[in-house]
Amino acid sequence: MSDIGTETKASEAxxxxxxxxxxxxxxxxxxxxxxxxxxxxxxxxxxxxxLFVNGFGAFLTPRNLWNLSVQTSSIGIMATGMVLVIITRHxxxxxxxxxxxxxxxxxxxxxxxxPQYLGLGHPMIWIIAIFAGLxxxxxxxxxxxxxxxxxxxxxxxxxxxxxxxxxxxxxxxARGETISPVDATFKLLGGGPFGAIGNTGSWIVGxxxxxxxLALIILGRRKRKTFGLPLRPxxxxxxxxxxxAGAVIGTTLLMNAYPWPKGIIKKYAAAEGIEVPPEGxxxxxxxxxxxxxxxxxxxxxxxxxxxxxxxRYVYAIGGNPEAAExxxxxxxxxxxxxxxxxxxxTGIASVVASARLGSATAALGTLDELYVIAAAVIGGxxxxxxxxxIYGAILGALVMQSLQTGxxxxxxxxxxxxxxxxxxLVIAVFLDILYRxxxx
Amino acid sequence: xxDTPLVQLKDISISFGGIKAVxxxxxxxxxxxxxxxxxxNGAGKSTLIKILAGAYKKDSGEIWINGKQAEINSPRDARxxxxxxxxxxxxxxxxxxxxxxxxxGRELTSPxxxxxxxxxxAETAKIMARLNPNFKKLKEPVSALSGGQRQSVAIARAVYFxxxxxxxxxPTAALGVHETEMVADLIKELKDQGLGIFLISHxxxxxxxxxxxxxxxxxxxxxxxxxxxxxxEDDILSMIIxxxxxxxxx
Numbered sequence: 001m002s003d004i005g006t007e008t009k010a011s012e013a014x015x016x017x018x019x020x021x022x023x024x025x026x027x028x029x030x031x032x033x034x035x036x037x038x039x040x041x042x043x044x045x046x047x048x049x050x051l052f053v054n055g056f057g058a059f060l061t062p063r064n065l066w067n068l069s070v071q072t073s074s075i076g077i078m079a080t081g082m083v084l085v086i087i088t089r090h091x092x093x094x095x096x097x098x099x100x101x102x103x104x105x106x107x108x109x110x111x112x113x114x115p116q117y118l119g120l121g122h123p124m125i126w127i128i129a130i131f132a133g134l135x136x137x138x139x140x141x142x143x144x145x146x147x148x149x150x151x152x153x154x155x156x157x158x159x160x161x162x163x164x165x166x167x168x169x170x171x172x173x174a175r176g177e178t179i180s181p182v183d184a185t186f187k188l189l190g191g192g193p194f195g196a197i198g199n200t201g202s203w204i205v206g207x208x209x210x211x212x213x214l215a216l217i218i219l220g221r222r223k224r225k226t227f228g229l230p231l232r233p234x235x236x237x238x239x240x241x242x243x244x245a246g247a248v249i250g251t252t253l254l255m256n257a258y259p260w261p262k263g264i265i266k267k268y269a270a271a272e273g274i275e276v277p278p279e280g281x282x283x284x285x286x287x288x289x290x291x292x293x294x295x296x297x298x299x300x301x302x303x304x305x306x307x308x309x310x311x312r313y314v315y316a317i318g319g320n321p322e323a324a325e326x327x328x329x330x331x332x333x334x335x336x337x338x339x340x341x342x343x344x345x346t347g348i349a350s351v352v353a354s355a356r357l358g359s360a361t362a363a364l365g366t367l368d369e370l371y372v373i374a375a376a377v378i379g380g381x382x383x384x385x386x387x388x389x390i391y392g393a394i395l396g397a398l399v400m401q402s403l404q405t406g407x408x409x410x411x412x413x414x415x416x417x418x419x420x421x422x423x424x425l426v427i428a429v430f431l432d433i434l435y436r437x438x439x440x
Numbered sequence: 441x442x443d444t445p446l447v448q449l450k451d452i453s454i455s456f457g458g459i460k461a462v463x464x465x466x467x468x469x470x471x472x473x474x475x476x477x478x479x480x481n482g483a484g485k486s487t488l489i490k491i492l493a494g495a496y497k498k499d500s501g502e503i504w505i506n507g508k509q510a511e512i513n514s515p516r517d518a519r520x521x522x523x524x525x526x527x528x529x530x531x532x533x534x535x536x537x538x539x540x541x542x543x544x545g546r547e548l549t550s551p552x553x554x555x556x557x558x559x560x561x562a563e564t565a566k567i568m569a570r571l572n573p574n575f576k577k578l579k580e581p582v583s584a585l586s587g588g589q590r591q592s593v594a595i596a597r598a599v600y601f602x603x604x605x606x607x608x609x610x611p612t613a614a615l616g617v618h619e620t621e622m623v624a625d626l627i628k629e630l631k632d633q634g635l636g637i638f639l640i641s642h643x644x645x646x647x648x649x650x651x652x653x654x655x656x657x658x659x660x661x662x663x664x665x666x667x668x669x670x671x672x673e674d675d676i677l678s679m680i681i682x683x684x685x686x687x688x689x690x
């Protein structure tokens with residue numbers, strides 16, 4: 001008995017050693033692996049729960065995963081900004097209300113104001129509306145940041161005020177009405193069959209993605225060589241390249257596997273004068289435009305945080321505000337810029353959310369601030385400051401949205417959803433605290 | 441030693457809420473000289489040098505660098521005058537690695553304007569090999585480093601950017617015996633290279649060993665400045681405690 005026991009232990013230690021070696025040589029973040037595992041568990045769990053309890057598994061289908069990608073966009077875009085806010089030891093409770101307010105402003109501009117002067121359906125309408133929304137978001141964010149940095153009012157209070165003020169302002173501007181319909185081009189930014197780039201477009205994106213993965217790995221290796229820094233073994237580089245490219249191609253295949261619904265195809269065929277054969281036509285959705293926006297924002301924010309002085313200063317301020325100040329960083333002005341950026345991203349999220357809805361209501365984005373903060377925190381952003389990543393926040397947003405969608409699919413009602421989402425947030429943060437304690 | 445002092449602090453005053461933290465203090469520093477600042481906690485030593493480092497704004501008085509009057513209103517201004525400071529609290533961002541801390545506020549960038557981490561890491565490795573050959577944890581956040589290793593990061597920052605004037609606020613307070621010796625050797629080496637160094641410490645013996653002159657402060661005022669060979673350790677102690685210069689009284 002005891003012999004067997006020690007033997008298993010020994011082999012376990014050996015296996016552990018191999019795994020640790022693997023992690024060290026590939027330089028893969030264990031946190032990232034943990035989050036991916038949690039996500040996989042959620043997805044498989046919901047699918048098989050549906051399969052066994054309700055008789056059908058609806059989660060792991062192209063249709064659901066495509067929808068999940070679109071639903072994650074708005075929260076994900078805002079979560080990338082919330083990472084910066086939380087890293088610098090602040091919080092922004094106003095993003096949900098601000099999203100609603102900006103949606104109302106953009107709705108008013110494109111439905112009530114511009115058509116009078118430019119005529120309905122003018123090609124400049126959606127551009128001006130979006131510009132107005134992004135500008136509004138940036139200004140509101142900067143204003144809040146200015147009160148926090150120069151007025152020295154705690155961010156919690158300023159943005160708690162903002163939570164009420166922007167929501168109320170939205171209702172006032174819209175006089176409680178729903179503003180619709182939004183401009184036709186604007187609507188494409190929210191997804192849907194026409195708001196996706198189709199089979200060919202998606203493959204172009206996918207191939208560009210693969211090239212980017214390879215380029216990153218090759219350039220990174222060359223740079224390390226130039227400065228004589230330790231290199232990853234070749235097998236690890238190859239493995240990472242294969243995983244990266246595989247993930248990109250897999251996602252592309254998945255997005256292309258979801259066809260347009262029959263009704264849309266019938267309409268489209270009638271408009272284009274195509275005969276629909278009895279077995280139907282398979283037209284792929286491909287990547288939805290909001291997902292491409294999210295990908296673009298993620299790449300831009302990752303570059304900002306890891307490759308620019310701005311990003312370095314965000315981390316420095318979070319780690320030790322006094323040291324940052326003594327190093328000559330203007331921490332107050334940085335705070336204004338960080339909140340302005342948060343507002344700008346809220347503007348983008350507002351475009352996506354109101355385009356997806358096809359209208360603007362003052363209630364749009366209600367409770368989004370909590371999902372955004374939860375996404376950032378589940379993604380490993382520390383409320384104590386100084387720690388957090390953009391990709392973590394995106395994964396966090398995906399986890400939150402997967403929970404939400406999954407519970408809808410298996411028929412949990414709204415009350416249970418709230419209980420589960422709230423509990424998951426607390427448990428996730430607790431696990432994070434344990435993880436950090438052990439890794440110290 | 442040239443005739444023009446490297447630094448002249450003339451009649452500096454600053455008060456916080458009615459308390460005169462530094463009260464009409466004058467002090468100078470020459471190239472290749474170490475001047476020690478001694479005094480009880482709250483005597484105004486750290487406040488005085490923080491004014492020179494740009495962390496505080498003086499209420500009145502003048503700062504002259506190389507015989508020219510200088511305006512120092514921010515840490516950046518101080519750096520522009522080649523003044524580097526090693527703070528008591530170390531002033532490191534714990535969550536960043538050694539290279540990011542060393543270059544904080546002065547990052548090396550690629551032609552595209554992006555921070556060049558690989559180059560900064562390589563430069564850090566180079567200077568660390570000189571200052572502290574045992575330093576290996578280049579990629580870890582500085583929170584994972586020992587007190588001595590953290591101190592060498594702070595010192596490397598000053599050395600790398602060719603400081604002419606170095607301010608060290610209790611550089612050995614958090615260090616072990618061996619590490620303290622290393623810092624002492626480094627101070628001597630930097631002095632030989634012609635830097636002017638302000639050193640703050642509570643350790644009178646260490647100060648007698650390292651400094652050319654020592655200044656004693658009490659309650660924001662300058663008690664006196666003496667060449668170390670002209671005074672005994674007891675003289676210094678009585679200056680610190682009594683707030684009177686025994687030689688002036690004699």
